[in-house]
Amino acid sequence: MTDDTPWLTRDQLRAWMKLVAVMELLPAALDQQLQRDADLTHFDYMVVAMLSETESRTLRMSALAAATNASLPRLSHVVSRLEKRGLVTRCPSADDRRATDVRLTDAGYDTIVQAAPEHVRTARRYVIDALADEQVAQLDGITRALLGRLDPEGRFAALTYPRGDEALCEARLTGADAGEGLPEVPGVLFRDATADDGPLLRRATLRAMNWRTETFTDADLDRPEFAHYFDGFDPARDRGVVAVDGDGPVGVAWARFLPEDDPGYGFVAADVPELTIAVDARGRGRGVGGALLERLLDAGRAAGWPGVSLSVEDGNTGARILYERAGFRTVGRNGDSDTLLVRT
Structure with missing residues (x-):
């Protein structure tokens, strides 16, 4: 032997x-x-x-x-x-x-x-x-590698990124991560969006607009029909959930209440917020989009929203499948996009 x-x-x-x-x-x-x-x-x-x-x-x-x-x-x-x-x-x-x-x-x-x-x-x-400074940096790398084996699902991530770290400093198991029965994503934490997330929502709006090709630029976001999706986000009224891994935000879902005289592309009613989701390349294929969507809808139910609406362009089949699985149904048409609604 x-x-x-x-x-x-x-x-x-x-x-x-x-x-x-x-x-x-x-x-x-x-x-x-x-x-x-x-x-x-x-x-x-x-x-x-x-x-x-x-x-x-x-x-x-x-x-x-x-x-x-x-x-x-x-x-x-x-x-x-x-x-x-x-x-x-x-x-x-x-x-x-x-x-x-x-x-x-x-x-x-x-x-x-x-x-x-x-x-x-x-x-x-x-x-x-x-330790010398370079040894502290080496220790960080060594412990990160060990945690990758010991904690592959990232359960301890909220402890391993202290306040001030740009990656997970704000993902400290707040309300967005506290709901039982919500889908988990290994190595990803979820936090509530705050009023300080304006720059993140701006970038996410551009990413969502350019889901197919790089048609729009950052300068286009200053147009009123786009700016109202991120400008003035108010967590006391609106809701958002941010997905974060060890390298920073990987996705965000948020819903904004827009007035009838300044509607979004997926507007249904003033008391129904409109949803936007954006997941970057690092988060795709990991279930991040679905986990964000479920958490946002859960927050909407807790807040007593009558429903959530959104706009999905023709050809965006992957997004449409995600939304329909969550219960969204087509209720209208706006140009080359369908307006979808789910009752909460």
Whole structure:
């Protein structure tokens, strides 16, 4: 019998054993500091930190479990302990009474604010300050490669791209990613569009207009019949969902309420928002478009919209199939495009 075990070389074994030592020692050092200074475990800190990163300081239990790589039973036990300390509260979700939301209290927020400085100093002491700048860059590449094997679906992506990173800094499991039963895309997170996404929506509008050929330019977007799709996007009224992977946004779907005296190409009524979807080349063939569409329609149902409309040009068969699968039906004609509507 031949031994086909892929034994490690001497250099590989040396590197592996050092990694094993770090995995044993570093968590204990982080736990020790947090227990001493804030009476928190490192996992407690992760839970509270994830809640603090959302605008409402609230996440569904399922989203929080995904963000912290925890089973629901383990997370429930930790949340119960934090709740007894007054750091979090639990309540039925406003969108789905069957689901449970976890909200960070003011006391919980104060705790994370007070704990963060020494936690950062500890991270610097044991990791960052022990490395030269080029080694930090190498560490980023090494850990990214390892996460590609350990976390191929990107469940930990919300932790691995800190605030300020242009790729996933805003995809921190907000409402757009919290709905049970919505389709997932490996390596992609979803976030709600904000008023700051105007430039993104502008680029996406151009991409949607040029679905077949590069007919339009950025200068064309200043024309009123195009500009109203992105200019003045208001998340208090309109809705949008952005898909993000490790290299940045890969797609966006948004719906805008346009008035009767300034209608879009897919206008049906002033109380029915018009949908636009754009997915870039990096996101195509991965199910990003369908996942964006389902999340936007889910948001529309939660908001009580009577329906969602859109315009699809003749020949755009792939888009038409996607929309019809989601329940859209033709209700009108505008030039060389059909107007489609789905009731929500």
